[in-house]
Amino acid sequence: MSIEVVEVPPSGASPREHRRWQDDWALSWHGVRTVARLELRQRVRSTRWKIALLVWFVVVGGITMLVTGVFSDEWFGDERAMGRTVFGLVVFFVLFLGLLVAPTLSASAINGDRAAGTLATLQATLLTPAEIVVGKLLAAWAAALAFLAASVPFLVFALLTGELSVAPLLSMLAVLTLVLGVVCAIGLAFSAVASKASGSAVLTYLAVAGLSVMTAILFGLTAPLVTQMEEIRVWETVGQGEWEEGQPPACEWSTHEQPVWHSERTWWLLAANPFVIVADAQPLPDEDQLWMTEDPLSAIQLGVRTARSGPTYEQDWCGYGEYYDADGNLVPYESPVQEPEPSEAEVWPWGLGLYLLFGAGSVVVAVRRLRIPTRSLPRGTRVA
Amino acid sequence: MARTTPANHYGLAMTSDGGGISARGVRRAFGAVQAVADVDLVARPGRVTALVGPNGSGKTTLLLILAGLLTPDAGHVRVAGYDPAIRGREARARTGWMPDVFGTWDSLTAREVLTTVAAAHRMSRSDGAARAAELLDLVHLGDLADQPAHVLSRGQKQRLGLARALVHDPQVLLLDEPASGLDPRSRVDLRVLVRRLAAQGKTILVSSHVLTELDEMADDAVFLSGGRTIESRSVAGAAAERRRWRLTALDPTGLSAWLEQAGMPVVEIDPATEDDAQPGVIVELDDDTAAAALLRDAVTAGVPVVSLAPAGGVLEQAYLSLELAKGEERR
Ligand SMILES: Nc1ncnc2c1ncn2[C@@H]1O[C@H](COP(=O)(O)OP(=O)(O)O)[C@@H](O)[C@H]1O
Ligand SMILES: [Mg+2]
Numbered sequence: 001m002s003i004e005v006v007e008v009p010p011s012g013a014s015p016r017e018h019r020r021w022q023d024d025w026a027l028s029w030h031g032v033r034t035v036a037r038l039e040l041r042q043r044v045r046s047t048r049w050k051i052a053l054l055v056w057f058v059v060v061g062g063i064t065m066l067v068t069g070v071f072s073d074e075w076f077g078d079e080r081a082m083g084r085t086v087f088g089l090v091v092f093f094v095l096f097l098g099l100l101v102a103p104t105l106s107a108s109a110i111n112g113d114r115a116a117g118t119l120a121t122l123q124a125t126l127l128t129p130a131e132i133v134v135g136k137l138l139a140a141w142a143a144a145l146a147f148l149a150a151s152v153p154f155l156v157f158a159l160l161t162g163e164l165s166v167a168p169l170l171s172m173l174a175v176l177t178l179v180l181g182v183v184c185a186i187g188l189a190f191s192a193v194a195s196k197a198s199g200s201a202v203l204t205y206l207a208v209a210g211l212s213v214m215t216a217i218l219f220g221l222t223a224p225l226v227t228q229m230e231e232i233r234v235w236e237t238v239g240q241g242e243w244e245e246g247q248p249p250a251c252e253w254s255t256h257e258q259p260v261w262h263s264e265r266t267w268w269l270l271a272a273n274p275f276v277i278v279a280d281a282q283p284l285p286d287e288d289q290l291w292m293t294e295d296p297l298s299a300i301q302l303g304v305r306t307a308r309s310g311p312t313y314e315q316d317w318c319g320y321g322e323y324y325d326a327d328g329n330l331v332p333y334e335s336p337v338q339e340p341e342p343s344e345a346e347v348w349p350w351g352l353g354l355y356l357l358f359g360a361g362s363v364v365v366a367v368r369r370l371r372i373p374t375r376s377l378p379r380g381t382r383v384a
Numbered sequence: 385m386a387r388t389t390p391a392n393h394y395g396l397a398m399t400s401d402g403g404g405i406s407a408r409g410v411r412r413a414f415g416a417v418q419a420v421a422d423v424d425l426v427a428r429p430g431r432v433t434a435l436v437g438p439n440g441s442g443k444t445t446l447l448l449i450l451a452g453l454l455t456p457d458a459g460h461v462r463v464a465g466y467d468p469a470i471r472g473r474e475a476r477a478r479t480g481w482m483p484d485v486f487g488t489w490d491s492l493t494a495r496e497v498l499t500t501v502a503a504a505h506r507m508s509r510s511d512g513a514a515r516a517a518e519l520l521d522l523v524h525l526g527d528l529a530d531q532p533a534h535v536l537s538r539g540q541k542q543r544l545g546l547a548r549a550l551v552h553d554p555q556v557l558l559l560d561e562p563a564s565g566l567d568p569r570s571r572v573d574l575r576v577l578v579r580r581l582a583a584q585g586k587t588i589l590v591s592s593h594v595l596t597e598l599d600e601m602a603d604d605a606v607f608l609s610g611g612r613t614i615e616s617r618s619v620a621g622a623a624a625e626r627r628r629w630r631l632t633a634l635d636p637t638g639l640s641a642w643l644e645q646a647g648m649p650v651v652e653i654d655p656a657t658e659d660d661a662q663p664g665v666i667v668e669l670d671d672d673t674a675a676a677a678l679l680r681d682a683v684t685a686g687v688p689v690v691s692l693a694p695a696g697g698v699l700e701q702a703y704l705s706l707e708l709a710k711g712e713e714r715r
Contacts, residue, residue: 019469019472023472023473030503030506031504031506034500034503034504035504037500038489038492041489041491041496042489042491045491113487116490117486117487117488118487118488118489120448120453120483120487121483121487121501121548122504123453124453124476124481125476125501125504125505126473126504126506127504372452372453372454372472373453373454373455373468373469373472374454374455375455383448383453383454
């Protein structure tokens with residue numbers, strides 16, 4: 001029985017070697033495409049995905065029909081307002097459903113592969129962790145965009161009925177696309193961190209819910225903190241008018257001490273809300289239609305822009321609308337108080353910037369978790 | 385865009401240790417579990433090295449470290465001339481790893497699995513397609529090539545896993561329990577293939593807890609127990625060693641009596657054949673010459689011998705004797 005003599009060069013013999021950063025972070029199109037194609041092939045061939053796409057098409061179609069039925073022409077008497085409402089509603093629902101679907105597309109991409117034993121197979125090749133992550137992200141994003149594409153017929157329908165100009169609305173779609181991409185990236189990061197696919201899905205939904213709902217709640221909760229007693233000028237009635245004789249009450253200026261909400265200090269909380277980002281990425285409606293649009297996105301945009309411009313120090317408590325004078329002529333009401341002006345400053349670039357940071361951060365987290373050789377494994381998982 | 389040569393595109397010269405695998409003082413723990421406690425191992429180019437040990441002895445963990453997927457807590461590792469923890473890319477370009485649990489991409493066909501891995505090794509599309517076709521023939525999956533991989537049987541998946549490890553024509557092969565789930569025909573194929581690859585100068589490390597399957601394949605063996613190397617030895621030369629043989633005869637009592645008389649005490653009745661009509665008895669013999677002599681004497685003495693053969697493979701015996709000697713317990 002012969003015992004082999006082991007000959008190994010002593011560790012200190014060569015100058016201390018270090019890992020190279022490009023082994024982890026280098027990106028080649030060839031590598032990214034290989035991973036993305038693998039992911040898409042995996043997904044596209046599953047019937048679940050085709051069914052999901054079909055359900056999506058039916059739901060968005062149903063919503064479009066419903067909206068068109070409810071808000072018929074008579075409601076507005078104006079084709080443009082109607083088209084814009086339908087468009088806004090469809091985009092709103094596409095965003096809403098997209099925020100529900102996007103996490104499922106990426107939140108199991110890494111820990112699912114780890115559980116199936118296929119992640120290590122990829123890692124053991126010459127693909128860098130960055131290529132694996134970016135490839136998976138591109139695939140999930142492309143799948144999310146397929147859902148968006150399935151809604152395009154309805155968006156086009158809304159555009160046509162409203163005879164809307166396309167260009168300004170495209171910006172909204174572009175921002176929607178980016179927001180969905182960022183949600184995919186967040187899901188990917190969670191799937192790299194959490195050991196179970198169900199765990200990362202829950203975390204991603206919590207993150208999305210946090211951005212969509214918690215930002216609005218925080219905006220509301222912080223209101224008392226930025227509200228203070230201040231003097232404002234009020235245009236209010238004095239005495240009783242004689243309405244039967246066509247005499248409205250007289251109005252005059254007075255000052256009041258009352259709480260004033262300085263929303264211009266907290267509007268940025270809303271900038272992190274995906275609905276706000278998408279809604280704000282359209283140009284403000286024309287002055288004459290400002291308070292007429294009925295779709296949720298325009299309402300959100302108006303709300304956040306008004307919040308950004310902050311309180312007005314003149315208020316009209318008098319306004320009674322038009323009335324008939326003694327001769328039966330209709331007298332329009334003219335208020336000396338300016339209508340509150342929504343701010344011209346755009347909110348969406350802030351939100352989108354923040355989201356792109358989230359997206360980049362997520363990619364970095366995922367890549368760091370995929371570096372090999374692995375030092376620490378998520379609890380209860382094996383490499384193979 | 386794609387490179388035609390999978391390996392070597394960094395153009396770095398190999399270090400001077402001539403390839404193969406060497407590991408020294410390797411340790412790795414998972415929390416409180418010391419999966420690999422202290423492993424020394426050398427596998428040389430052109431030879432097949434068996435990694436033998438019971439379940440949980442750290443074989444898979446060691447192979448993961450060698451494949452560059454796990455960091456060792458301590459120790460020194462070289463694979464094909466590179467440290468997988470520092471020059472992982474170079475090491476991976478030269479290493480083919482076949483995992484023990486074969487996970488596969490469900491909706492890809494066998495051919496697509498191979499072309500995908502080829503692309504991931506930076507091979508061009510046409511090279512990848514050619515290599516995939518070649519390997520599918522090699523592992524006899526040609527007629528299932530365009531079936532989704534999830535319809536393959538366990539043994540077929542195992543063969544696909546072997547093909548997958550060979551895509552980039554690696555110098556070093558790490559095979560983790562490659563024969564599990566294979567039918568006898570495929571086992572023979574595997575053995576022939578592994579021997580052929582070794583003859584081409586590749587370094588092959590094969591893990592298994594089924595020792596007989598390694599017997600005819602391996603040149604060297606490294607025994608692991610509880611995460612430690614307990615022995616490294618060469619498999620050849622076992623014919624000249626004292627080991628156990630199983631002897632059966634038509635008349636078992638007569639056989640035992642004759643053995644007693646001839647001064648060759650029966651070590652035990654082979655437990656596997658205890659209930660048979662002709663239970664086998666186990667004797668210890670010095671070498672093959674002694675076996676031949678025993679057979680001749682028994683026949684001459686009129687004992688109706690039916691068979692005389694080594695009891696279990698070379699590795700199995702070596703392994704069991706080691707366990708006995710060290711008083712190791714199976715985990
Ligand atoms: N990822 C892990 N986390 C925790 N324990 C592990 C992990 N991988 C392996 N082990 C433990 O390490 C030991 C060695 O495992 P393994 O290398 O798979 O053994 P073998 O392949 O020889 O059967 C076992 O006790 C196993 O439970
Ligand atoms: Mg194992």
